[in-house]
Amino acid sequence: MSSNDELSCVYAALILQDDDVAITAEKIQTILKAANVEVEPYWPSLFSKALEGVDLKGLITNVGSGVGAAPAAAAPAAAAPAAGDAKKEDKKKEKEPESEEEDDDMGFGLFD
Known part of the structure; x- marks a missing residue:
């Protein structure tokens, strides 16, 4: 302040x-x-x-000239990893149900 x-x-x-x-x-x-x-x-x-x-x-x-350009330039770079992250999340989601199934197959359950 x-x-x-x-x-x-x-x-x-x-x-x-x-x-x-x-x-x-x-x-x-x-x-x-x-x-x-x-x-x-x-x-x-x-x-x-x-x-x-x-x-x-x-x-x-020049105070306002650089402010608008920086986020616009960073947006495409940020979008590319986000797409890759989405694919990783999909793979993680697919793996999670498998681990639950493995627990059920071994006879371990929540209410057993």
């Missing part, structure tokens, strides 16, 4: 990115002071280090 400190730093970083300004701890802290938001002192530096060298605009615009 996100804390208000984290959320405040995220919004400050997004504001800086929207204005094409480099995301630094000092600039995040400046935005937070202007908004009268107090956060723990380590949050701005943590966010600036985490976002250092990251293309934030590319990250934001």
Whole structure:
């Protein structure tokens, strides 16, 4: 669960990115002071280090592009083993009655 400190730093970083300004701890802290938001002192530096060298605009615009493709690609691969599993289950079902018959043939029964 996100804390208000984290959320405040995220919004400050997004504001800086929207204005094409480099995301630094000092600039995040400046935005937070202007908004009268107090956060723990380590949050701005943590966010600036985490976002250092990251293309934030590319990250934001590509959030939804990969999400839909991954399950669709995995579905055919998952369907093939499922068919094989169904055959194995059929064989298991066929074997189970045989084991019951063997017990009956030996004179062992539930109500004997």
